[in-house]
Amino acid sequence: MGKRYKNISMAVIRRLPRYHRYLKDLIDKEIYRISSKELSNIMGFTASQIRQDFNNFGGFGQQGYGYNVEELYGEIQKILGLNNDYNCIIIGAGNLGQAVANYTDFEKAGFYIRALFDSNPKLIDMKIRDINIYDIDKLEEYVESNKVDIGIICTPREAAQDVANTLVKLGVPAIWNFAPVDLDVPEEVIVENVHLSDSILTLSYLLSNSQL
């Protein structure tokens, strides 16, 4: 594990995956050197924003040369913790849970889905790729005997808080929550929400306030 960074604002943290994504694109296009101005043009952030962001992590790039794309990509990978592997489980193996389990990009980034859990008898012991769907009753036993870094909640709204409580009780340090509810968990537990409803309401706002 590399350096640890503290007191970095969430706004900066949320831009890092975007840098990561764009730098990967540049590498795929065999572009190995870029100025902060050019990077600014393709990303839609100002050059000064980009320099400020990177200064949080000690700054990269050299005056008059710009950024070495591969080096910068590597550094951002480290900052994002992508040189680690994470053991993930999915609770809720309906369409959404299955979609997440099938999304092999996550695995390439080090997020390994080890098991799914569901209460629907029809789903139990089915496999998504090679990953087994277990009875939700087996969740505690599973987490007690396997290291789980991230619990991915893909249950309906009603079940989400109970599942979160179980994960917290069992010491799972991070939750990726797809259920449309804000989970109530102790402060030290990391929760990242994917609120699809919030996203479509934003779209609705933009659409109904547009010129059309």
Place this chain on the structure above:
Amino acid sequence: MGKRYKNISMAVIRRLPRYHRYLKDLIDKEIYRISSKELSNIMGFTASQIRQDFNNFGGFGQQGYGYNVEELYGEIQKILGLNNDYNCIIIGAGNLGQAVANYTDFEKAGFYIRALFDSNPKLIDMKIRDINIYDIDKLEEYVESNKVDIGIICTPREAAQDVANTLVKLGVPAIWNFAPVDLDVPEEVIVENVHLSDSILTLSYLLSNSQL
């Protein structure tokens, strides 16, 4: 259609769905009046932030009384454009597309999924709830003869830009994009991205920089 608001910052806009969600919870709990201080406590925004946000829309609430929850909820619904219905189509009817089609909460909020499209012959003419999956070759014909407000892209990365181009060409005003790619579309087209990868990378950062 109600008033139109302009020059509201995206940061404010992105908080509106959250207000909407919390106010709905209050109504469900039969709480009909709340001070900005109490609202601040449950939402985790400062009271002054809340007042500032609402001032963008003319301000709600009365000195010494606080907010009438149902009124405020109704106003935010209007601001978000939720008194309209939207015709949506989903392109890409794999697990993710099916998950979105099955998510009936969207329908309750006025987002009606009218059709799905896919290139996989096995999926064509299957139904998700009552909604038909059409051959992707029928997309143009469908959009030309039906009003489509929102195109929901649930295809793999490689297909997303082509689908977006088609939607733009056919005059679809808004795109909700689940593919892990930033779409290149004309400025007047509204795009809201759900970048699941960005979300899990944020989680990865928080996890690898936590105290654990």
